[in-house]
Amino acid sequence: MSNLTRTQEKELKEAFDIFDRDHSGSISARELKAVFKNLEISASDQDIKNAMKQMDINNDGEISFSEFSRVMEAQFYRKYTHEEIRAAFDHFDKDKSGYISADELRMTLSKMGKTFRKDEVDKMIKSIDKDGDGRISINEFMDLLN
Structure with a gap:
């Protein structure tokens, strides 16, 4: 049984769909x-093989959503180091620049295979941007992950 909220489950499914x-x-x-x-994450064939082995519980060569x-x-419950x-x-x-702009966020998400409209990215930024300057600082990013 999962301990995730519906929102977390939805986020996980969205991440899965990016990979699939x-x-x-x-x-x-x-x-x-x-x-x-x-x-732009350097991963050797062996790194990929190890990641697959860790997640592919039934050894069918593919990672299902449940895996x-x-x-x-x-x-979701892990505390990340500062590094x-x-x-x-x-x-x-x-x-x-020390900040994540809407354009940088949109570009990175696009590289992951997800295209978002400008208003969708602006909404994401606004939900994280505590000081209202229209961009994400390292402190706001840390708050998001911890």
């Missing part, structure tokens, strides 16, 4: 590698 690029209902090693590449959920659910948060933030902050 062919909409087959499962994630293949090829799809996992493509997502990592699009996110993905089992592994990712723990991430992990900084690395994730820096991945979004392409111009190294």
Whole structure:
């Protein structure tokens, strides 16, 4: 039984759908590698193989949503180190301004295979942006993850 809220389950399904690029209902090693590449995350074939082995419980060579959920659910309750948060933030902050702009967020999401309208991205920024300056600072990003 899952301890996730409906919102968390929905977010997890949205993340799964980003990885499941062919909409087959499962994630293949090829799809996992493509997502990592699009996110500019260096992952060797062995890294992909290890990730697949960790998540593919029934050893069918694909990651189902239930397998993905089992592994990712723990991430909702995990506390991230400052270094992990900084690395994730820096991945979004392409111009190294110290802030994530709406354009940077939209560009990164697009690389992940998700296209959002400007108003949708603006809504995401607004939900995280505590000081109302229209962008996400490292502190606002940290609040989101912890």
